Amino acid sequence: MNQPEPAAAEVLIDRRGRLGHITLNRPRAINALTVGMVADIQAALDEWEADPAIQTVLIAGAGDRGLCAGGDIVSLYRDARDGDGAASARFWRDEYRLNAHIARYPKPYVAIMDGTVLGGGVGVSAHGSHRIVTERTALGMPETSIGFVPDVGGAWLLTRAPGELGLYLALAARPVGAGDAIALGLADSCVPSERLPALIAALESTPAAVAIAAVATPAPQSPLLAERPWIDAAFSAHTVAEITARLRASPEPAAQQAADALAEKSPTALAVTLEALRRARQAHSLEEVLRQDYRVSLRSLAAPDFAEGVRAQVIDKDRRPRWRPAELSSVTDADVAAYFAPLGDAELTLTARHPTPPNV
Template sequence: MSEPNTDPEVLIDQRDGLGRIVLNRPKAINALNHTMVTRIAAALAEWAGDDAVKAVLITGAGDRGLCAGGDIVSIYHDAKDGGTGSREFWRDEYILNATIANYPKPYVAVMDGIVMGGGVGVSAHGSVRIVTERSMIGMPETGIGFVPDVGGTYLLARAPGELGTHIALTTARLGAGDAIACGFADHFIPSEKIGQFVEALSSVSVEAAVAEFTEPAPDSDLLAQRGWIDAAYSADSVTEIVARLQAGGVPEAAKAAGQVLAKSPTACTVTLASLRRARVAGSLEEVLNEEFRVSVACLGSADLVEGIRAQVVDKDRNPRWSPATLDDVTDAAVAQFFTPLGDLELGLTAPTTIGDQQ
């Protein structure tokens, strides 16, 4: 058994055949930073070749959630200073996301409580994804002038119909039933039984533990609304999506239109383009490469700094987007977000496993 790593931000331990990762920033709902990403990657690399490790488990400290996403305040300050730190953070984070998706052993993610953005990246690409009645999962990027990343556009583009487009543009939160229906999770276990489930992983196989504790998932509210969602979000532009939502005569659709209009017009337009491109991509790695281009471009956009300022720095909740309307976002401006980065490309090839990282 390896000695426990008691780093305050992420706890790494190995015992009873289980490699355990505990995100350990409970006051920040376990928001990810670069150090945490590199420590997780190192542990996964070590365990991949260790026959004593039969499975990996990732959980979050505290009772609020697995992970609230990346440390966006750090990204805010870095973007104002040139963005090189965030770029390298994303590089390592996206490589980690791909590694998780192709991990050679069961990778069990307990997605209890809040799981947002980067938290989705370290959980929803795993092979065994557990949700509870407390789960609140989402990709909130367009609300801060950013675009879904960490392989999020890959997952969203593969949700039934246009549910992923709705989730991305409105930043809708997914409960347990929605998460399973949309392909972000696999199994429902009541939160009161998570402790027993984790304990069982030390003595029985992952399959046996899942079989013992899984219960029927709640119904998906989003699936029940696919009629108006598919009709509206199948449009070719965000402007047309909003028009269809407003004209549909469905109260939920009208509410969704207002939510989209409150987000960054540029981020929403780039997000729609990203989702359409991800839908036809051949692999997660291909999507992550493109997400990296988009994320790096966002560092140079006014809306990312402004969105984080309004939501979490000044907290006035009144972002001044530039441009301010969807009609003012040009095709040329959108195209710039997908420009290849030359020597800075992420460069992942499919599939990514331990030892294949760039």
């Protein structure tokens, strides 16, 4: 009798010379993160941090579709619909701790952001020290489309983008390419996808900065930078309703498209996202924002729009979410503030780590 083949590991951990190589290995799901994958990445980072033989860490995705399409939202959806929230809380707790660890990692952390990089994929890459994009990169925080709010410290990154570009990406859930990712501070270098094998091979014996410089090309132009005038003018408004009104009053066709995009999103998610980024702009550390993310994520799980958004976009795929409430005017300041209320003993705790410049 033939025995079934063992399931492939969801994360491949490999040592190659001076390189510790992490490969996310769920290509059919565009390497969406599970709680087990987060644990495996964390364990590898912990081991290599104290190992002098490992000088550089690399994270990449299996397959040709992308690094990572985010968290496993189907599992989160099931927990929101049928569970008690404990599984989701554990996932986010471990994921956000991993994000903080990556940002403070004392060795070069090279992320190959090739193909699709969304949500949690941004969390395991854009907090790294050496962030590589390619001509195939499509990077974004699409959470408002599923009634959720950008997490994984994304608000910390987006509020440090030029002008209001980060808020625009967060609210409209628009993906960007290599040039925009670099201009917004979400990536550092552009490497043609055909040169990635050469880069990975070089990292086995060469310092990260040297290996990257040998294959990188000049950053592509950023289309978004050219659109800053109308984006800044609209997204500097005080409320989502005012942002939408300014977009509708703009003569720019792209502004009308942005208004149409906002009209499709969860009103609650839009209002909470706007507040989350405002608070992140005043935050003093990534860890502060991650603690905020944890509060907001747990509240979002308990609210109706997240499960409904995932149902409409991923489960039934009818693309017709029934948001509750359906109108921005029905989302009150008190509703928004409740997402940020302290969790008491359930607050996210993060191990204090002092930033150490990565060795190059």
